[in-house]
Amino acid sequence: MKTAPPQETLGRILVAAESLFAENGYDGTTLRQITRRAKVNLAAVNYHHDDKESLYLEVLTRRIRPINQVRLARLTEAEAQAAGGRVPLEQLFHIMAEPLFGLCADADERSQQAARLLGRCLVDPLPFMADFLAAEFQPVMTRFGQALRRHTPALSPADFLWRLNFVVGAMQHTLASMHHVKDLTQGICQHHDHAAALSCFVQLACRAFEPVPPPDRGMDR
């Protein structure tokens, strides 16, 4: 019969929704689960947000927006410092991946679940998500794509895009599966060991975009 903390309700809903969406997906999560975990009333979610879809988008926006802002800022800075605007490959992939891998290894468990959610929301093609995802990721993808393309002008467009697709897929999959990577590897890989995962990913991504396979010509700068 007493009212809960004043303004905290909205934040608790977002936190609970984030973890539940990460665990069970959008369709697999009910508003009753969310409000139960958030310890708020069921109607609160429809009061503070329009509906379930907008809640989902808001949860995602809160995470994606700052991450992509950091990525773009770092890329801009790196391009300003690099000679001729050609940022080294390792640095490029580090800028792209570090904000996400860092989330996985955050001490706060909410960050880990956020990473999991980000990883899987890009594979779940919910109909109402298409425009949102395009708007949020298009700038960063084109910027990185252009920067990446400068390193591999010899690759055919199709070959370039296939490689990019593989690298992005490796990253997304890692985000989505980091929470049980310990079980999958029988304890050998740990989710908090993000330094190893990140450096390994960057290394692999660089190799994926190395000029061309035939080393006969010995073609380097």
Add this chain to the structure above:
Amino acid sequence: MKTAPPQETLGRILVAAESLFAENGYDGTTLRQITRRAKVNLAAVNYHHDDKESLYLEVLTRRIRPINQVRLARLTEAEAQAAGGRVPLEQLFHIMAEPLFGLCADADERSQQAARLLGRCLVDPLPFMADFLAAEFQPVMTRFGQALRRHTPALSPADFLWRLNFVVGAMQHTLASMHHVKDLTQGICQHHDHAAALSCFVQLACRAFEPVPPPDRGMDR
């Protein structure tokens, strides 16, 4: 026994379910959608199968089982022919990926949707799927893992598993996103161009497991 009408119903349910699960996921698909698309009665799915979960597992089993059988058979054959049982890396990844990439490029649209479903069912961690996936994929993963390990004995276990994780993720993501890769790449990559995608993937996977990066120490066999 069943004799009178060709039990087309069961097959039509499986086909319709496969495409709908691929498009909308497990929770996003209703039995009414399935029976409507299959042009069968709603109760048919509960008559021929136990429930929605078993239908889902049956759809997946029909695809996964033969694919993994082919993979294991080819691997066995390759190991028998290879010198000292060391199958070349390219061949190894080709055996692992070809059955799946071939599905993507099949003329039958149902195969493409099956590939999409396989790609996404491994990221959607439905609670009732854990045992099933472990049972279906554990043999092929350990066999391939061992064969792969012979090529990279110098890698630390953690490093090895991280790389494997990235490569598997790249493949899964490609399966799940192949259906709209044409839109993403503005027509440059086509889903039926599976030869390019496959060879590109194999190439990338081989590079991911190349011995070690630092050439300073000159540490190789």
Add this chain to the structure above:
DNA sequence: CGCTTGTTAAAACTATCGTTTTAAACGATT
């Protein structure tokens, strides 16, 4: 023919979904 058996058709059932409604409790302003 009747009776059984395997399948389909249509409707009903129960549970739960997202959402709305109603009323009560708070906080700041006068």
Add this chain to the structure above:
DNA sequence: AATCGTTTAAAACGATAGTTTTAACAAGCG
């Protein structure tokens, strides 16, 4: 201190989910 807009609690709403039930239909066989 009373009031007004804001936030909460609790119940209810209509829709739809998975599943079950019941009856009808079509063959096989004595």
